Each structure stands twice: as structure tokens, then as C-alpha cells.
Amino acid sequence: DARVTQTPRHKVTEMGQEVTMRCQPILGHNTVFWYRQTMMQGLELLAYFRNRAPLDDSGMPKDRFSAEMPDATLATLKIQPSEPRDSAVYFCASGQPGNTIYFGEGSWLTVV
Amino acid sequence: GQNIDQPTEMTATEGAIVQINCTYQTSGFNGLFWYQQHAGEAPTFLSYNVLDGLEEKGRFSSFLSRSKGYSYLLLKELQMKDSASYLCAVSSSNDYKLSFGAGTTVTVRA
Numbered sequence: 358d359a360r361v362t363q364t365p366r367h368k369v370t371e372m373g374q375e376v377t378m379r380c381q382p383i384l385g386h387n388t389v390f391w392y393r394q395t396m397m398q399g400l401e402l403l404a405y406f407r408n409r410a411p412l413d414d415s416g417m418p419k420d421r422f423s424a425e426m427p428d429a430t431l432a433t434l435k436i437q438p439s440e441p442r443d444s445a446v447y448f449c450a451s452g453q454p455g456n457t458i459y460f461g462e463g464s465w466l467t468v469v
Numbered sequence: 470g471q472n473i474d475q476p477t478e479m480t481a482t483e484g485a486i487v488q489i490n491c492t493y494q495t496s497g498f499n500g501l502f503w504y505q506q507h508a509g510e511a512p513t514f515l516s517y518n519v520l521d522g523l524e525e526k527g528r529f530s531s532f533l534s535r536s537k538g539y540s541y542l543l544l545k546e547l548q549m550k551d552s553a554s555y556l557c558a559v560s561s562s563n564d565y566k567l568s569f570g571a572g573t574t575v576t577v578r579a
Contacts, residue, residue, distance in 0.1 A: 388565065390567060399571040399572055400512075400556065400569040400572075402569075405566065412566070413564070413566060448511060448512070450567075454499070454565040455499065456517075457502075457517055458502065458514070458558075458567055459514065460504075460512050460513070461511060462510075462511050463511050
């Protein structure tokens with residue numbers, strides 16, 4: 358079964374540390390989304406890419422967050438420096454325009 | 470931007486039917502998705518409507534009216550395992566941006 362793969366699944370880090378989350382989209386999918394989910398905010402779109410080019414990252418705090426696609430098989434989301442308010446589940450999802458979008462299992466981040 | 474509204478919570482009895490409504494306002498429309506999310510898990514795909522009308526898939530059906538900016542998800546013959554959050558999501562603009570509503574938590578009681 359093709360699936361979106363995310364690492365790490367769980368991460369506990371201290372405030373101020375750098376956090377990098379990685380995502381391998383389903384082979385052949387040219388659109389990749391990064392979402393953040395908390396109890397209070399639901400699923401927020403942070404950024405998304407098509408054919409590795411960023412289309413919209415307006416939902417992402419620019420001062421500490423960055424998202425990239427170094428190649429078609431890897432998307433990264435980086436937080437530097439991390440803060441306790443960044444504690445959340447970060448989901449990656451991939452798909453093709455006009456077709457189903459599939460989610461990875463998420464990266465559960467706790468910043469203490 | 471887009472505005473997606475759905476009820477926060479619904480409760481129903483096992484074996485019953487529940488209808489979850491979703492209204493949206495968006496600039497450009499490329500389709501509407503419904504996802505199911507169990508606590509502690511990732512969202513999983515349920516349905517995708519692009520054209521007006523009803524799409525049926527087993528116990529779940531989804532309806533779309535583009536002119537009214539309205540969709541519903543119908544869950545029939547409810548089972549305990551259907552207790553979950555149901556997320557309405559709209560694909561909008563020329564770039565197929567996918568935005569989610571806050572989700573509806575459905576609790577199925579015996």
C-alpha cells in the first residue's frame with residue numbers, strides 16, 4: 358500500500374532547540390501539504406507545494422518556521438527556535454490536483 | 470480566503486442515522502472532501518464531491534450543492550466505531566488549496 362511517510366512520529370524537545378520534520382509523499386503525487394493540528398485550532402494549513410515549488414506559506418509563522426522540498430521524494434518542515442506553543446501534531450499530506458489527498462500518520466511534537 | 474462551518478458536536482444512537490452539515494464560502498471551488506479522524510490518528514479519506522448531487526459509498530453518503538455552498542455527510546446504520554471527528558474540507562482557487570473546517574465530533578451511544 359502506498360502511503361505518506363512522516364518522521365519522527367514523536368518528538369520531545371526543549372525550548373530553543375531546532376526541530377526538523379520530514380515527509381515522503383506518495384510516489385507520483387506532485388502536491389504536498391503541511392498542516393498543524395491542536396485541540397484549539399483544528400487543522401491549520403501551514404504551507405503547500407506543487408512540483409516542489411511553494412504555492413502558499415501564508416499560514417506559517419515566518420520568523421521561526423521554514424518549509425522546503427529538496428527533491429520530489431522529500432518535504433521538510435523546520436522550526437528554529439522551537440517554543441512550547443509549537444506543541445502540536447504536524448501532518449503531511451500528498452495528492453494530485455482534483456484527486457484524493459492522503460495524510461501521513463503525523464509527527465507529535467512536544468516542546469518543554 | 471475560505472470560511473467553512475460545521476457543527477461542533479453531534480450525538481446519536483447505535484443503528485441510527487446522522488447528517489453532518491457543512492457550509493462554505495470560497496473564492497474558486499475545485500471540490501469538497503470529507504475525512505474521518507479517530508482520536509490520536511490521522512485523517513482518513515471518506516468522500517470527494519466535485520459535481521452537485523449525492524455520492525453513496527456503503528453506509529456513508531455525501532451530498533453537494535455548489536450554488537448553495539452546502540454539503541452534508543450522511544452516516545447510516547451507525548456503529549460504535551463511527552465515533553470520531555468528521556472533517557469537511559474545501560479545495561479552492563486555481564491552485565487546489567485544501568482548507569479544513571473545525572470538525573464535527575460524533576458520539577455514538579449504545
